[in-house]
Amino acid sequence: MLEVDIRHSFPAFSLDVAFAAPAGVTALFGRSGSGKTTVVNALAGLLRPQSGRIVADGATLHDDARGVFLPPHRRRVGYVFQDARLFPHLSVRHNLRYGRWFAPRAARGPDMDAVVDMLGIGHLLDRRPGRLSGGEKSRVAIGRALLAAPRLLLMDEPFAALDEARKAELLPYLERLRDAAVAPILYVSHSAAEVARLATTVVLLDEGRVVEAGPAADVLTSLSAATILGVREAGAMLTGVVVRHDADGISEIAISAGALFVPHVAAPVGATVRIRIQAHDVILAPEPPGLISALNVLPATVAAVREGRGPGVIAQLSLGPDRLLARVTRRSAKALGVEEGRRLYAIVKAVAVAPENVAPENVAPAAPFG
Template identity: 65%
Template sequence: MTLDVALSHRFKDFALDVAFEAPAGVTVLFGRSGSGKTTVANALAGLLRPQSGRASINGTVLFDTAAGVWLPPHLRRVGYVFQEGRLFPHLTVRRNLLYGRWFARGAADGASFERVVRLLGLEHLLARRPGALSGGEKQRVALGRALLSRPQLLLMDEPLAALDEARKAEILPYLERIRDQTEVPILYVSHSVAEVARLATTVVALDRGRVVRAGPAAAVLSDPEAVPTLGVREAGAMLVGRVVRHHPDGLTEVALSAGPIFMPRLEVEPGVSLRIRIEAKDVIVARGRPEGLSALNILPAEVATVRRGAGGGVIVQFRAGQDLLLARVTRRSADALELIPGAACHLVMKSVAVAQADIGEVAQAD
């Protein structure tokens, strides 16, 4: 699947002008509120007619203003999941799901009702009405309804924004299942770096209506130049590791390309690949290998790039094995340690620094 988008649209006090290509997987439109994310999604769904531009999915043109092409929304086969489930309150979960399947008439591909129910863990909810569901359950039903419409593109506009942290933790594994177990391409709108690290294959970062960075998730998240858009306080890198073993003292050992790291026990089987987000503020830098520390995770690394902001902070990008990590340090520390490209260092991270919400499973092909 390839989604090609190029569009411009001007509102009274905001101008959107974006162009990007989204390969297969989950493409996250990331940016602060007002950056234009939802406008792009609405244009693809046919809910907004851009003043100029063109968009296509696998060669199927959704709109082309120069050629006068405008495919009506009901013919686009685009599933849209909003911040709220928007379920029919008078229908059971089963009938809400079947409503989605009604739109799939004539489409030979797509997931079956039974498979979607299993995928999203909805078996015990089928007889209930939306009023008896939690927020996370409602979103799972909304996802199922969208999948059963057999879309060629699934749009998700901040589907976790209205949920508390417990409900987000509940639904994220289901989103990972959709990413890894279905062939439906996803355009996911978010302003949460944690969600990006857990879900994204590709990231398109927007700022004030413009694309400021686009590419594979790991590359964008670890790029110091993307930090102003992603947010300095949330800056961090996404690594992929493999669970090696569970130790008797309650720690799980994960193999990264630069060496092993240890985390509080994870309830996953050895051999499983994980995405692990490590925040820049949780990385301590040493020029030599430190001794006598309580921190268990010490990785050899080399300075790749250094980004000095206008204030007293510095974002340093390190290469550790095949991975890129970020550390946030003061200008004084960067100068004292002589952190320049090529400098050999060791990165120190506490085992308890990585939150459970920042760890997710990935498909073997990821």
């Protein structure tokens, strides 16, 4: 468990943040300038907050009231920056061993073989960083941080310098890392798609304050998140179980509202998966439509409505325990009577759900960690 309660003032910005982060991946999520990196720097010891307290894994890293402030090298906090920051004159093997050098002798953590196996970097051990791709450098940087046996792993937008292909390459490794539960991970991002795929907990920041914090599905589907991030980033995260894969390339996922059909999912029948559906891909109807091309017609109840700055409205829909967001025009909302308690049907084209927006909920690590 990570406990954070800190305050710090700059000439043009003030930070006042309090949250608790359980095991798994906690995403610090918000627009640029919301205070995400400032929080991470305070956790790493690169910034001393003017007041407050930070406790990680039972160890007090900072407590202004007691005059406690551990310097960075004593915090056992692994920090993966936007750029990998590997030592160019050392091989991958020696970069990894450098991380191990910082691990306390009595600290329990993954061994080098397990880290190499999980991150798929065995074939890179004799190379130097100059011969690695961006995604490979990121994996080595993560491995180096893990081998220091950290009590907390900080990742500050590790995908920022990567193109979409390299991001897709790296995501499965981060899912393995999340589910191996080596150490709590605080993950900084402004990408809703990344957060929906990786995070177990989300802390939503805006102008240096916590707007909302809690399970990823709850926070990402809140109207607060939609308002802060903008309607184009708004979307919901559903969890379901793979029922079957059809020969025509469609997979059926069981969710609380019934069956959800999406393009083929690379997960076996019975696996639990996360599905992100963007608000602008949801159409609302007062009754079930006739024969249409969209495969998903889900009964829903309007839980809340919020008007945007432009012509749009964001509706939060209840599908049993699941939530969905729909973005429609004010004109359509008025015509359909979109208001709290209204029963409607949410229509989603199967092909609107991109493959990168469907991911396994639990990924077994390639090797055991101890």
